[in-house]
Amino acid sequence: MAQERKVNGVNVDQLFDTIEQIKGNPEIAKFEFRAINTWVDGTHNRANVKDFYGALKEDTSRVQLAFEIDEPPVLCGQNLGANPVEYLLVALSGCLTTSLIAHAAARGIEVKKVESRYEGDLDLRGFLGISEEVPVGYKNIRVYFNIEADVSEDQKEDLIRMAQKYSPVFNSIAKPVPVSVQLDKK
Numbered sequence: 001m002a003q004e005r006k007v008n009g010v011n012v013d014q015l016f017d018t019i020e021q022i023k024g025n026p027e028i029a030k031f032e033f034r035a036i037n038t039w040v041d042g043t044h045n046r047a048n049v050k051d052f053y054g055a056l057k058e059d060t061s062r063v064q065l066a067f068e069i070d071e072p073p074v075l076c077g078q079n080l081g082a083n084p085v086e087y088l089l090v091a092l093s094g095c096l097t098t099s100l101i102a103h104a105a106a107r108g109i110e111v112k113k114v115e116s117r118y119e120g121d122l123d124l125r126g127f128l129g130i131s132e133e134v135p136v137g138y139k140n141i142r143v144y145f146n147i148e149a150d151v152s153e154d155q156k157e158d159l160i161r162m163a164q165k166y167s168p169v170f171n172s173i174a175k176p177v178p179v180s181v182q183l184d185k186k
Contacts, residue, residue: 006105007104007105007106007108007109007110008101008102008104008105008109008110008111009101009105010101010102010105010106012105012106012108015102015105015106016106027056028055028056030053030054031052031053031054031055032052032053032054033049033052034049034050034051034052035047035048035049036048036049037069040080042070042076042077042078043070043071043075043076043077043078043083044068044069044070044077044078044080044081045069045070046066046067046068046069046081047066047067047069048064048065048066048067049064049065049067050062050063050064050065067081067087068080068081068082069081069082069083069084069087070082070083071083075124085120085122085137085138088120088138088173089118089120089141091169092118092141092143092167092169092170092173093116093118093143094169095167095168095169095170096116096143096163096164096167096169096170097114097116097163098167099162099163099164099166099167099170100114100145100147100159100160100162100163101114103159103162103163103166104149104159109149109151109155109159110149110150111147111148111149112148112149112150113146113147113148114145114146114147114148115145115146116143116144116145116146117143117144118141118142118143119141119142120138120140120141120142121138121139121140121141122137122138122139123135123139141173145160147159147160
């Protein structure tokens, strides 16, 4: 039996096998991820994720994961969790990093360390309804990567470009997708 070939902790043989399977049957690539949110009190709410649909079947194999969501006291909260706009930065950080590492592994680039910093500018006048001219969401987001690998600066820049190109979260933010919000009449 052949030994698994891992680069950056990614089983590249499995990665390339998955790519070939999807080329043969594109339906395998269709996923539906889900989250359920419940308001607790004040600005505190809790989101849970567990099951999802992917690779042609329902997947209920993981334990339920909970995400505490709250605001800092200056925004009427009690600091019982990160606030939603911080979770957006966290989601972006995880997706960009995962995309960077997976694509580096596919290219055989061994990465020793990746750290990234995320900053977003938000003006509360939009959220509070004080000004119609002020955007409700982030005005801009800045991302800074520090990559330790035995490759040139140009290759590191290329890894960052690939992370952006292939990150679903980055692309959902940079090229917004339609979002439907409605009353659940079940």
